[in-house]
Amino acid sequence: MKIKILFSLVYVFTSSILAHAQELYTPRHIKQAYQNETRSLTGAPGAKYWQNRGQYNIQVTVDPETKIVSGKEYIVYENHSPHALRDLVIHFANNVHKPTAARASDVSTDFLTSGLKLKSFKLDGQVYQIDSKDWTTANRVILKKNIDAKSTVKVEMEWEYPLSLSSDREGQIDPGTYYCAYAYPRIAVYDDYNGWDMLEHNGRQEFYHDFNDYQVEIRVPKNYVVWATGSFLNPEEVLQTAIMDRFKKSLNTDEVVQVASLKEMQGQRVTKQQDWNRWKFKADHISDFCFALSNHYVWDASSVQLKTKRVSVQAAYRDGTKDFEQYVDWERYCIDWFSKNWPGVEYPFTTMTAVQGFADMEYPMMVNDSSVPDNFMDARQTVDHEIAHTYFPFYMGTNETRYAFMDEGWATALELLIGIEENGEEAAKQLFKEFRVQGWIQDPATEQDQPLISLSSQLSGKGYGNNAYIKSALSYLALKDYLGDELFKKALHHYMDNWNGKHPTPWDYFYSFNTGAGKNLNWFWNNWYFSNHYIDLKLEKVNQKNKIMTLHIQNVGGFAIPFDVILHYADGQQEKVHFTPQVWEKNQNSIALKLKTKGPVKEVVLDNDIFMDYTGDDNRVRL
Numbered sequence: 001m002k003i004k005i006l007f008s009l010v011y012v013f014t015s016s017i018l019a020h021a022q023e024l025y026t027p028r029h030i031k032q033a034y035q036n037e038t039r040s041l042t043g044a045p046g047a048k049y050w051q052n053r054g055q056y057n058i059q060v061t062v063d064p065e066t067k068i069v070s071g072k073e074y075i076v077y078e079n080h081s082p083h084a085l086r087d088l089v090i091h092f093a094n095n096v097h098k099p100t101a102a103r104a105s106d107v108s109t110d111f112l113t114s115g116l117k118l119k120s121f122k123l124d125g126q127v128y129q130i131d132s133k134d135w136t137t138a139n140r141v142i143l144k145k146n147i148d149a150k151s152t153v154k155v156e157m158e159w160e161y162p163l164s165l166s167s168d169r170e171g172q173i174d175p176g177t178y179y180c181a182y183a184y185p186r187i188a189v190y191d192d193y194n195g196w197d198m199l200e201h202n203g204r205q206e207f208y209h210d211f212n213d214y215q216v217e218i219r220v221p222k223n224y225v226v227w228a229t230g231s232f233l234n235p236e237e238v239l240q241t242a243i244m245d246r247f248k249k250s251l252n253t254d255e256v257v258q259v260a261s262l263k264e265m266q267g268q269r270v271t272k273q274q275d276w277n278r279w280k281f282k283a284d285h286i287s288d289f290c291f292a293l294s295n296h297y298v299w300d301a302s303s304v305q306l307k308t309k310r311v312s313v314q315a316a317y318r319d320g321t322k323d324f325e326q327y328v329d330w331e332r333y334c335i336d337w338f339s340k341n342w343p344g345v346e347y348p349f350t351t352m353t354a355v356q357g358f359a360d361m362e363y364p365m366m367v368n369d370s371s372v373p374d375n376f377m378d379a380r381q382t383v384d385h386e387i388a389h390t391y392f393p394f395y396m397g398t399n400e401t402r403y404a405f406m407d408e409g410w411a412t413a414l415e416l417l418i419g420i421e422e423n424g425e426e427a428a429k430q431l432f433k434e435f436r437v438q439g440w441i442q443d444p445a446t447e448q449d450q451p452l453i454s455l456s457s458q459l460s461g462k463g464y465g466n467n468a469y470i471k472s473a474l475s476y477l478a479l480k481d482y483l484g485d486e487l488f489k490k491a492l493h494h495y496m497d498n499w500n501g502k503h504p505t506p507w508d509y510f511y512s513f514n515t516g517a518g519k520n521l522n523w524f525w526n527n528w529y530f531s532n533h534y535i536d537l538k539l540e541k542v543n544q545k546n547k548i549m550t551l552h553i554q555n556v557g558g559f560a561i562p563f564d565v566i567l568h569y570a571d572g573q574q575e576k577v578h579f580t581p582q583v584w585e586k587n588q589n590s591i592a593l594k595l596k597t598k599g600p601v602k603e604v605v606l607d608n609d610i611f612m613d614y615t616g617d618d619n620r621v622r623l
């Protein structure tokens, strides 16, 4: 059905007096950050903002016989804080595999491992005897000597850990393919509002990491190819000439190049034939480093020209996997699209590599996706979503562990926006409604409607998923509708310019948008983030007098959503009038809308589009 849009005058009346400028609930430690001037109410980093960082030099060996990953690590850790540190906190997320770990959900016995074995630990040359037997995912090392404020120390560690047989975000994908993520112990974030990040990793929440520099050498047996975060520094040392030539060609062409086929992998014609090869990668100012290796995955590559650079785009997968055969093209498309449209910021890294696995998980410059060979629309949604994470959290440095909506919500909103380009508006919105919105809105349980600002680390199950992905994505899309594309993009870029490469909190996001949009949006933040709202409009009453129609709408669910009013005229014509969330600015409980009509109307319908209504039946009135 085609909807004809007619010109009409729109009046908005509300009964309430002007709402007073609202303030946002601010936790006490965040208030302190404003007092200390590390953050600012303009939304920008404060005059005294600081963050710590490390330069990580790692040599790691993966032994496919024993499935042991072992490494030597040298970290130059810069304490930019004004505090002397009496301890150092070491995170090793893969200790979530230990039988004793506190986990968010059940696992199979194939998931269990003995975890990290720390073989040595030195700080500025001083040896520490540490028994890592009882280490968890977050471990405090009491220091023999403080790390002074604004000083640098050298940390050296040797360690090993086994790859788990079952693979999710990391582990053994198949015999001969391994995904090594969170594969080294790292210094936790020490920040201005929480101090040391002591939250354990339980397998559900995601991560919060410093922006570090990485130089990594990965030692694997011959005939294993390695894909990793960062620039690949030494193809000539590890690849046979024909393969290296194809890889180098891929860096300068829009065509998809098959760098290595299954036949070549099996025929030992890909890597140099010394017993062990050392693959070298480098990435600066980035929040993590991961890699994958395989002795039989095929390898496709191409590149995409952006405004200021060419980005290498690669895929590694089991031969004959239908969706992965398209992956390099899909990656090229979305890196270009995200750069030019939404968020409209050039893809910030040098590489993107997709590896076929089981996780549907993002890592800086890498994604680990499950294959959906029989549904390309679904497969492509996964690629789009995971690559969208490049911006949130990898460019923006959000605290995913505590505020998952600051990354998942954006990735989910971006997934819809690019999906509309790829599949058409109707199909993309249908998928979004079915896959994202429906499960939440149709279930009235308390768990479904916890405030978005709730700490992700305190949520579980549906409460976690709804806030991280769905309500947050809808809040961003509602805001886009409210501000209009131009002003929304201006505000978004203001936020991104303020905080890329840094650690924003939700309040930094709120206030950056207020400043960027030149508008106090606190009523909107309060409505979407600090409430138990859901989506439920009710068209209570419609009066028609001459050519003026008054619609009395109750906002039963509370969220300030955009919606369309559809007028069905007696003569069969239809008219659609769009209302942005602005209609709720003064009164979020009920509004009276006045519309000018062009004749007798027989039915009025409120259409919320992707903002699905809990009780859609009361959104229509027959006259």
Ligand SMILES: [Zn+2]
Residues within 6 Å of the ligand: 385, 386, 389, 407, 408, 411
């Ligand atoms: Zn995600």
